[in-house]
Amino acid sequence: MVLTKPATVRFNGLDAEPRKDRVILRQPRSSRTSLWIWCVAGFCFVFSLLLIFFAIATLIVFLAIRPRIPVFDIPNANLHTIYFDTPEFFNGDLSMLVNFTNPNKKIEVKFEKLRIELFFFNRLIAAQVVQPFLQKKHETRLEPIRLISSLVGLPVNHAVELRRQLENNKIEYEIRGTFKVKAHFGMIHYSYQLHGRCQLQMTGPPTGILISRNCTTKK
Template identity: 25%
Template sequence: MSEKACDHHESDRRKIARRCCAGLLIFSFIFLVIILLIWSILQPRKPRFTLQDATIFNLNVSAPNVISTTVQVTVNSRNPNSKIGIYYDRMNVYATYHNQQITYYTVIPPVYQGHKDVNVWSPFIYGNNVPVAPYNGVALGQDKSNGAISLTIKINGRVRWKVGSFISGRYHLHITCPAYIPLGNSKNTGIVIGNAVKYQLSQSCSVNV
C-alpha cells in the first residue's frame, strides 16, 4: 500500500473519531438540558420534618462536667413533592445542649420516601457519662431546677432525588429540631410511661439541603 493511501486512511479515522466525539458531546449536552428543564418544571421542594414528642428516660448531671442522657424522640418527615421521590441515605440523630453534643450518634437506616408520603422514626438517643464544658453541666442543673430544659435534636445525612427513572447525586441534609422540655416542672404536661416521661412537642424543624 502506498504512503498516500495510508495517509488517506489515517485522515478518515481522525474524521470519524472527531465526529464520534462531537456526537457524544452534543448528546450529553441535550441530555443535560432535558434534565435541567424537567428539574426546573417540577421545582423540587425540601422535605418537611416535625419533632412530635420526646420521652425522657434519663437526663442527669453526675458531675459538673459529666452528663448522662437517654431519650426517645419521634420525628416525622413529609415529602411535599407530587412527582419527586426522596432517597434518605443513612441519617445520624443526636442531641445537643447549648451547642454541645451530649449523646452519641444513632443511625436511621436508609429508606425511600414516595410522592407525598410520610415517614415516622422513633430512635433512642443516649450518652453515658459524656464529658461537657463545666458551665454546661451547671446550666443543665439550673434549668432542671427552673422547670424547663432546651435541647436540640439534630439529624445529619444525605438525600437523593428520584424523578421518573432518573436519580440525582447525593446532597447533604441537615435538620435542626428545637425541643423545649418542661422537665422538673410541677405543672408539666408530661405523660408518665413506666420509668419515663413523654412530652408532646409538635415542633417544626429547620431543614437545609
C-alpha cells in the same frame, strides 16, 4: 582533423562567465488529516450535542415537576432522665418521634446514611443511626428515636447551665440530622446531602414534654 574544446579563460581562478545559482523549488506536501482525527472530531461533536440535549431535557423536567427537598420535623419528644454521677458527668434519656415528609407528588426519595445527634450548647451528648428507608410520593414517615447519654462529660460552665435549666424546669436541646437523599423520577436519578436542625425546649424529667420547637431543613 581533431577538434578540441576551447579552453575557458579564467581570471584569478574565476570563470570568465559568471555561473548562475540554481534555485530548486519544492512542491509543498499536501497536509492530509488522518481518518482517525476526523472520527474523534465527529465523536466529540455528537457527544456535545447529546450533552446539550440532555441538559435542556433535564431543565424542562425540573421546571415541570419542581422538585422539593424532604422535610425534617419533631412533633413529639419526652425527656425521661437527667442526673449527674459527678459534678461534670451526667446521664440522660430522651425519646422522640422524627417526622420525615416527602412533599413531592411525582418523585420518590430514599434516605441513606441517617444519623441523628443530640447537642447541648453545641456539645454532642448522644447520637443514633437510623436504617435506610424508601419514601413514596407525598408520603410521611414517623421514626422513633431514643437518645441515651451515658457518663457524658461536660465542661464546668455547661454542667452549671444544665443544672440551672433543670431547676427552672426548662431544658433547651438541639437535634441535628444528617442524611443522604436519593431522588427517583422515571429514568432520572440524582442525590444530595440533607441537614435537618431542631431547637427543642422541654420541661424537666421524669415527665419532660415538648414545649416548643423550631425545625429547619437545608441542603
